[in-house]
Amino acid sequence: MASEKKEVAPEVTKVIEAIAALSEIEDDAACTSAVSEILRRWPDLGSELRQLREKRVNNLRAGKRTWSEIADIIGDVTPERAQQISKGLSGAQRKKNKEAAERAAAEKAGK
Structure with missing residues (x-):
């Protein structure tokens, strides 16, 4: 089977x-x-690229594309990750959210 x-x-x-x-x-x-x-400018360029991708992913979703279809367009991501991209969640933000949720759960368990 040829890829x-x-x-x-x-x-x-x-x-x-x-x-x-x-x-x-x-x-x-x-x-x-x-x-x-280039490296000095990269944080701003990376941010611009992420914002452009987020906007276009939301346009695809508004055009009735499924999350699976959008994930295929992005490539090498899950439909769940495509949804996160549509919300502007970067890897760093997802990690912060996960750590905050874990801290909150630990605090709740400790009470």
């Missing part, structure tokens, strides 16, 4: 190629500077 290869958007390819191009910068100082600038 289907998912088509990659040209924008994704461009980002991957841009990152690969960094390693082709011959001057170590110039490469270090360029990579450092």
Whole structure:
């Protein structure tokens, strides 16, 4: 059974190629500077990407897509994770919520 290869958007390819191009910068100082600038901006860029994905996931849901269909579109996530993405819950936020719930349960059990 041959596995289907998912088509990659040209924008994704461009980002991957841009990152690969960094390693082709011959001057170590110039490469270090360029990579450092990207890493400084990454928290904001990552946040923008997460917000864009959240908005588009919600658009898909409003268009009557199921959580399973949306999970397949995202790739490598469960339908439950697709729902979490629609609510803007990052991995860090899910971990904080889980830890808070565990603390609350421990406090309740200790009373």
